[in-house]
Amino acid sequence: MTLANEQNGSVARSDERLKKVSTLTAILRRPELGAVAGLVLVTIFFLLTANPAMFTLAGVMNFMAPAAQLGILAIGAALLMIGGEFDLSIGSMVAFAGLVFGTALVVWQVPLSVAILVAIAFAVFIGITNAQLTMRTGLPSFIVTLAFLFILRGLTLVGLKWASGGATQLRGMKEAVAGSPLAPLFSGDAFPGLFTWLAQAGIIDTFPNGSPRVSGIPVEILWFIAIALLATWILLRTRFGNWIFASGGDPRAARKSGVPVARVKTTLFVVTALCATLVAILTVLDAGSTDARRGFQKEFEAIIAAVIGGCLLTGGYGSAIGAFFGSIVFGMVLIGLTYTSIDQDWYLVFLGGMLLTAVVFNNVIRKRVTGER
């Protein structure tokens, strides 16, 4: 099959033209460098300016919860961006999935497991629709999914009025899932026993009555970490990961080399829609209701977090763990400002500034590291 068996010449393993790659250079090559640097800077900033309560266990949970909700979307968006496409409909998808999930629970009164399956089925359908429209028409996914940003948001409004009899809010999810064995996976705090024990042992802060101030880790944080690890492993270590990079780097070359580009991109659109659905399930169960503004503008925040995490807008380069750190930066600034005397509305200024810095930085890094000519 190969010529390897015929020639057994010894192969030199070193090369005099190669400077020893220091650990520093190896780190500089990583796409998530920018997000880690941003996280360090933001942490230092808040250590200096914020009320120390921000970095207590309760404070950390406080900013990690919104970071997790955004991060689950951002990791999906990052994978899709590396695969060379955008999905601007994820924010609206959160609202739409919230509607489907809520309607299934409250109106059709099916068990939680069935409601989740129904929501997943809708997500798969919308992901495939986005993918097929993008690939069949050859239009940029930017435009196709922009249309779905409006379509899904509108459908959510119409659907909510229909399901709730005229309102734009649907209530009663908490009651509907009470007692369901699946509920602890998607709502509340994990490991309450451990935290009670830690409180009794005096390791973590307690209220005067002896119960822990933090009763457990909010489940969305665990989902966030698990998805970040899984996505990173898939990207860097699996065949599908190689296909994602290839499909985003140059779809024609990838296809010619035997990568099933259409299948890869379709899967990624579905994954993004599923991430939005997971966020919908988590936040709807958390709030006990769903409304038409759920996930509003989250598509932009998710894409920005992915870009801060090192994803190139042109595809083929980026990292899931970078999007993870990028989302934490977001959560920190959003919540951190409330621990300072700074006006919270600076958040938006920060958001834009961070995006600009990240894009410029990514461009420079890409040119230097990958030797683009």
Add this chain to the structure above:
Amino acid sequence: MSTSQTPLVEVRNLVKHFGSVIALNGVSMSVNHNEVLCLLGDNGAGKSTLINTLAGVHKPTSGDFLVDGQPRVFSGPRDALDAGIATVYQDLAMIPLMSVTRNFFMGREPLIGFGPFKRMNMDEADNVTRDEMHKIGIDVRDPQQAVGTLSGGERQCVAIARAVYFGAKVLILDEPTSALGVAQTSMVLKYINQVRAKGLGVIFITHNVRHAYAVGNRFTVLNRGKTLGTYAKNEIGIDELQNLMAGGKELQSLSEELGGTI
């Protein structure tokens, strides 16, 4: 060449239209075991279109396409690769942002592990890449470096090494030596011979008549989307072949004008 055996790949009256453009207008050719078929012709004659069709990139508009004597329709390049047809494309089909190793194994990743824990065997991939590149005469400094940082010739060598490594039945090379140095070019010609000696069929596209004559067993000449003719090596001389390659234009006068060096 014996005509009794079934060709590995054969096309008859292949037609390929791109909208209103007629790129191929009835091309016939075949390649056998143990044979180097040189595909020759002017710029725009349709050589790349023909091999892209063989490699599954394009679907033919009409005509017969046989693999091992059986009619086949490839739904994409993956099918062709699965059938043992590996190609060095004229545009190389490399991804600049990805590492040499990831490019080398793109679409054909070596896996270890079981079930859901199946993953790419990166160490093996790195070693194979380095060894295969070393054999073709390029010392890859670091298999994890991005292909975009390689020189044009080095990149071409990655594409060739990749196709030779994965080609099990037919190896297609579309102007593989256009950017190569003298040593690497000789290496590639030597490779073509080695691959043929192992029993594979090779389709070799070049504009260099001496390269073609050095390794080719048969020559199919295309002109404006049609087959001008197919000649065994003992039927045709190198000068005659060169004239055919130029689409029948007389090169003599041009050659004299330039001092007789082409």
